[in-house]
Amino acid sequence: MTDATAHHPRPYDIVLFGATGFTGALTAEYLAEHADPGTRWALAGRNRKKLEAVRDRLAEIDPACAELPLLHADTTDTASIEEMARSTRVVITTVGPYAEYGEPLVAACARSGTDYVDLTGEPQFADRMYVKYHAEAVRSGARIIHACGFDSIPHDLGVYYTVKQLPEDVPLHVEGFVRVNATFSGGTLHSAVGVFSDASGVLRAERERRALVERPAGRRVRISRRPVPKAKVGDGWTLPMPTIDPAIVTRSAAALDRYGPDFTYGHYVAVKRFPVAAAMAAGSGAVLALAQLPPTRALLLRIATPGEGPSPERRARHWFSVKFVGEGGGERVVTEVRGGDPGYDETAKMLAESALCLAHDDLPETSGQVTTAAAMGDALLARLVRAGLTFRVIEQGPTKR
Numbered sequence: 324m325t326d327a328t329a330h331h332p333r334p335y336d337i338v339l340f341g342a343t344g345f346t347g348a349l350t351a352e353y354l355a356e357h358a359d360p361g362t363r364w365a366l367a368g369r370n371r372k373k374l375e376a377v378r379d380r381l382a383e384i385d386p387a388c389a390e391l392p393l394l395h396a397d398t399t400d401t402a403s404i405e406e407m408a409r410s411t412r413v414v415i416t417t418v419g420p421y422a423e424y425g426e427p428l429v430a431a432c433a434r435s436g437t438d439y440v441d442l443t444g445e446p447q448f449a450d451r452m453y454v455k456y457h458a459e460a461v462r463s464g465a466r467i468i469h470a471c472g473f474d475s476i477p478h479d480l481g482v483y484y485t486v487k488q489l490p491e492d493v494p495l496h497v498e499g500f501v502r503v504n505a506t507f508s509g510g511t512l513h514s515a516v517g518v519f520s521d522a523s524g525v526l527r528a529e530r531e532r533r534a535l536v537e538r539p540a541g542r543r544v545r546i547s548r549r550p551v552p553k554a555k556v557g558d559g560w561t562l563p564m565p566t567i568d569p570a571i572v573t574r575s576a577a578a579l580d581r582y583g584p585d586f587t588y589g590h591y592v593a594v595k596r597f598p599v600a601a602a603m604a605a606g607s608g609a610v611l612a613l614a615q616l617p618p619t620r621a622l623l624l625r626i627a628t629p630g631e632g633p634s635p636e637r638r639a640r641h642w643f644s645v646k647f648v649g650e651g652g653g654e655r656v657v658t659e660v661r662g663g664d665p666g667y668d669e670t671a672k673m674l675a676e677s678a679l680c681l682a683h684d685d686l687p688e689t690s691g692q693v694t695t696a697a698a699m700g701d702a703l704l705a706r707l708v709r710a711g712l713t714f715r716v717i718e719q720g721p722t723k724r
Contacts, residue, residue: 338364415441425448494583494651499646506637642663687700
């Protein structure tokens, strides 16, 4: 936050943009139940009647929410987005796909020194926003933080937590193994299809970002490209998981000396049975192929609509687990991050707690496009543990020979 902002307080600590969508409504409900006392927050969107309906539901949770301010904001109306950004210290946005709708808000926050959090798992969007707005956000003091849901907080903070269990100032190798029992949202599907259909754009955006990023002096940070991990966690099969998560993890590693002089991270999905692994590989290949042509891409997008999601009863049966195996300096540690429904309930929790952390906690001095580990680290980890996520050490000792 800039000095000018500190001397001229804004009306709100947090504005939630996209509260009428499925995940946005869950985020609003979480804030209604768990926001820090005294938090000044508001709902924003383009349809006032839908916002009023959300506010009515929130008032059933907390009668004080009946007075929540409602702000008009529309991604096609630049003036409304700029006004929303100037009115608050932190903006939460659940309005995706972000490659299609996200840029005006990132631009507004970078200009106005407003902290920003989203749920994107779209690597080309994050890279393009870095190229276009990182320098401006550094000048204004804004913290632009992408991937504040299941992409990529369990992985980013899980590796951060794992690294802290290992010796300092030595080369470190960490691998993450993701298990999920859940249904993901229509918004996630639309974002994934957007990424698959723009493979050349993803690579181009990555190259443009890489040309601007300064490598950490005297240190090396890498994503492992091994198809088979070094470590083995339990029985079953593993496949490389080509998501945004390894990029987020290694950006945290580049920003923080605690990750050591030579850091490598590998990211995998773990399944119990070979037929499931084979089906996942085949399914990913099929989606990639179908996303290339407009007619088949349109068919994919009809599978689920953004704003839709499963019932509370179904979400209550969902869970995720990410195990990490870290080695360095002759030591080995196995850790786990575990939670409930990843695509909706836990994502809403992580997103809301990220915004509350930025609004209220004593944090390191950062600005520009930064990661959750680099910007919020211990403070956000503590919040998520209090909120019910599990971060634990499973085993620790000398490296196995």
